Amino acid sequence: MKSQESPRKLPNQTPTLRVIPMPADTNAEGDIFGGWLLSQMDLAGASEAYQYVGNRIVTVGVDSMNFHKPVFVGDEVSFFxxxxxxxxxxxxxxxxxxxxxxxxxxxxMVTEGVFTFVSIGRDRQPREINRKC
Ligand SMILES: CC(C)(COP(=O)(O)OP(=O)(O)OC[C@H]1O[C@@H](n2cnc3c(N)ncnc32)[C@H](O)[C@@H]1OP(=O)(O)O)[C@@H](O)C(=O)NCCC(=O)NCCS
Known part of the structure; x- marks a missing residue:
């Protein structure tokens, strides 16, 4: 079903990560592999989370993941x-x-999703988040 929502606007902020996919990042059809995009999104999300948490984090869940449009070799992909x-x-x-x-x-806009990270200690157990700023 086509979305009735108005077109999304390019976020007015500096991207957390910007990458250009290469031929090695394609699937069997020659488009960029979804798993490559997921891993870049995980990296971008982890970077934002780490800035806030300030200690080790791990990815615990991915929700509301949507692949809206394909990505091609040589596109410049920005992650906000x-x-x-x-x-x-x-x-x-x-x-x-x-x-x-x-x-x-x-x-x-090609993909979006919500990534959840958990703050962990040296024992790898959840550790309370103490806001740094
Ligand atoms: C992350 C991990 C330490 C959490 O341990 P746990 O015993 O499940 O911890 P808890 O049940 O106490 O949950 C901890 C927090 O995560 C949240 N959480 C757990 N599973 C979740 C999920 N699937 N989605 C969203 N949040 C989740 C809980 O709500 C809780 O949040 P809160 O403290 O802010 O209320 C453990 O699941 C783990 O080690 N997972 C593997 C992580 C990993 O290897 N990731 C891939 C590489 S980075």
């Missing part, structure tokens, strides 16, 4: 992040990926 929720030991980060076409330079 924002904190959605901070719990006792967990932090949820919304990650949006926008691709800029190599030839047309047009931006399009």
């Amino acid at each position: 992040t924002d904190i959605r929720k901070v719990g006792k030991t967990s932090i949820a980060i919304h990650v949006e990926a926008w691709a800029r076409g190599r030839m047309d330079h047009e931006y399009r």
Whole structure:
């Protein structure tokens, strides 16, 4: 079903991560592999979460993951992040990926999802988040 929502706007912020996918990142059809995108989103989300938490974190869940449009070799992909929720030991980060076409330079929103990270101690057990700032 086509979404009735108005078109999304390119976030007015510095991306947490910006990457250009290469031929090694494609699936059997030649488009960029979904797993590659997921791992970049996980990295971007972890970077945002780590800035807030300030100690070791691990990914515990991925929700609301949507692949809206394909990504192609040579696109410039920017990952924008924002904190959605901070719990006792967990932090949820919304990650949006926008691709800029190599030839047309047009931006399009390609994927989004919410990544949850848990703060852990040396014993690998959940550790309470003490806000740094
Ligand atoms: C992360 C881990 C230490 C949590 O241990 P746990 O015993 O399940 O911890 P808890 O049940 O106390 O949950 C801890 C927090 O995570 C949240 N959580 C647990 N599972 C979740 C899920 N699937 N989605 C979202 N949040 C989740 C809980 O709500 C809780 O949040 P809060 O403290 O802010 O209220 C453990 O699950 C683990 O080691 N997982 C493997 C992590 C990993 O290897 N990731 C991949 C590589 S980074």
